[in-house]
Amino acid sequence: MHQFTFKKEERLSSKKELSSLMSEGEHLFAYPFRVTYKKCSDSLSPTAVVISVPKRNFKRAVWRNLLKRRSREAYRLNKSILPEGESYHILFVYVAKSELNYGSIEGGIREALTTISRQ
Numbered sequence: 001m002h003q004f005t006f007k008k009e010e011r012l013s014s015k016k017e018l019s020s021l022m023s024e025g026e027h028l029f030a031y032p033f034r035v036t037y038k039k040c041s042d043s044l045s046p047t048a049v050v051i052s053v054p055k056r057n058f059k060r061a062v063w064r065n066l067l068k069r070r071s072r073e074a075y076r077l078n079k080s081i082l083p084e085g086e087s088y089h090i091l092f093v094y095v096a097k098s099e100l101n102y103g104s105i106e107g108g109i110r111e112a113l114t115t116i117s118r119q
Helices: 015-024 061-081 102-118
Strands: 026-030 033-039 048-052 088-094
Touching: 015 033, 015 088, 026 102, 033 102, 048 061, 061 088, 061 102, 088 102
Parallel strands: 048 088
Antiparallel strands: 026 033, 033 088
């Protein structure tokens, strides 16, 4: 049975790893996200994720936090799409100019994870 958790180990917080992801990662677009991902050489660590909502598009922190919360929840429930035994670093950047409902956000996350797992 798959665990629907999102622990600290699954969050990408290292500046070194994040800059490596930004410079060496592959890109794809799954509306409302621009996704950058990279397969990790260390397959023992879990897949690590960063979700970003730019202040440029959403001035108020309340709306940025709401969109990040919805995105994290969508990832948490759909991370089982990624293949077992493989580890990735993934950056989701919310690019829509308006607030979308949870269904649209989940659809984008699901599409991105499916594309990553196929490659």
